[in-house]
Amino acid sequence: MLIFIENPKLLIDEFNQMAEIAQKKAFITVGIEIQKKEIITIHNYLKELSDLKSEFVKRDLENEANLVYCIENSLLAIAYELQMLVNLKEDQMSEAWDNLVRAQVIYGTVISNSPFQTEENNHYLNRLERYEKLLFPNLYFQSVGGIIKESHCSICNQKSGKCGHIKGKLYKGEICVRVISDMQLEEVSFVDNPANKHCRLISIEQNGKTVDIMTLREIIK
Ligand SMILES: [Zn+2]
Known part of the structure; x- marks a missing residue:
């Protein structure tokens, strides 16, 4: 740990190695038990990184702490x-979809804080995105x-607006978000390009039955 400081x-270098190994296992053909084991390996490594980030913060090394954020969240993706x-x-x-969206969202925060990468x-x-198009039906x-x-x-x-922190930017290895504690609901509408892809229509009507939009299995109420 100290060596990284x-x-x-x-x-x-260590991150590149970890990412390379993990990505080799991110194919549908790879054994499910091997994939499950890799997920545990990543989460164990993330615990180590979290300690390292605290050390950087303690020493006031902001850029290094932000680097750890990017590494953590790339691996988490x-x-x-x-x-x-x-x-x-x-x-x-349904869980598969949610995990795909989590990967996209979290990797998006890495890219927007990296000077070398663009979202385009x-x-x-x-x-x-290719997974999204190929594996899942059109969702609403x-x-x-x-x-x-x-x-x-x-x-x-x-309170929002009272400080100089910018939403989406990193500060000592933490991302700045606007935490909403009270909101008055106005409307729920259907959109093509949603801010939150977890928020989707679950079922549709088909031949008088209510079916799951992903599996087409009937939902018995
Ligand atoms: Zn602030």
């Missing part, structure tokens, strides 16, 4: 991808509209 470049593949094999389609032409995001998304009555900054806890 002296030389963060070694951390990048691969873990979600692996979990999606496991879900597909175990016939858990990112190899890994393209890969995740909902968007929740409303008036935010109370929200605060996740970094400093002050």
